Amino acid sequence: MSEREYRTVKASQTVLKELMVPSYANFGGKVHGGVILSLMDKIAYTCAASHVKGYCVTASVDSVNFLNPVEVGELLTLSASVNYVGNSSLEIGIKVISEDFRLGIVKHTNTSYFTMVAMDEDTRAPIPVPGLILEDEREIKRFIEGRIRKQLKTSHRAEMKKIRRNLDLMTEIKSLDGEHCRLYKA
Numbered sequence: 001m002s003e004r005e006y007r008t009v010k011a012s013q014t015v016l017k018e019l020m021v022p023s024y025a026n027f028g029g030k031v032h033g034g035v036i037l038s039l040m041d042k043i044a045y046t047c048a049a050s051h052v053k054g055y056c057v058t059a060s061v062d063s064v065n066f067l068n069p070v071e072v073g074e075l076l077t078l079s080a081s082v083n084y085v086g087n088s089s090l091e092i093g094i095k096v097i098s099e100d101f102r103l104g105i106v107k108h109t110n111t112s113y114f115t116m117v118a119m120d121e122d123t124r125a126p127i128p129v130p131g132l133i134l135e136d137e138r139e140i141k142r143f144i145e146g147r148i149r150k151q152l153k154t155s156h157r158a159e160m161k162k163i164r165r166n167l168d169l170m171t172e173i174k175s176l177d178g179e180h181c182r183l184y185k186a
């Protein structure tokens, strides 16, 4: 991109609907969490690539909390929007709902945030993404929250790296008393 372009949030908003068929079920008869995660990754890519108009990879996925089980026969609807863009990364917000037609029940399954990074397909290096045109208060709020999440994730990664580097196993082992584990003794 020679001059930085700007695109609206609406231009890349994406909706994906999928019927939950019996082959998606686990042994308990509910839909596998992994099926839903795979659909979330698919819509995150579609939404990010539509904004960038190019290739993107999934850099990270925020914690995904399944609020309600999804049953076979329900219709899953995933809605995705670009919340925030950095230099080469984009945060995609995804809302998942499931719908039981027969009972007329709509359930919120989860909301999660995927960070996607735009890549040059030849060099495999991150490249700048188009900016975001924020058209209403909700879009401004989402952008600000996305920026906060990025800052928190960056400091969390740095903090965990420091903790791992300085971890003193002999000291930490003593703190395991009362934890739900047994130490292996040769």
Ligand SMILES: CC(C)(COP(=O)(O)OP(=O)(O)OC[C@H]1O[C@@H](n2cnc3c(N)ncnc32)[C@H](O)[C@@H]1OP(=O)(O)O)[C@@H](O)C(=O)NCCC(=O)NCCS
Binding pocket: 057, 058, 059, 060, 085, 086, 087, 088, 089, 090, 115, 117, 126, 153
């Ligand atoms: C994600 C990836 C491109 C980052 O590469 P990198 O060399 O660390 O790139 P940079 O440090 O220049 O960071 C590039 C952007 O990614 C973001 N980023 C990097 N690692 C991240 C992570 N773990 N979580 C969230 N964002 C991340 C940075 O904040 C930066 O954003 P910005 O440009 O908007 O400021 C690289 O780690 C990668 O290719 N990972 C594999 C992705 C993949 O294959 N996914 C599919 C899994 S099957």
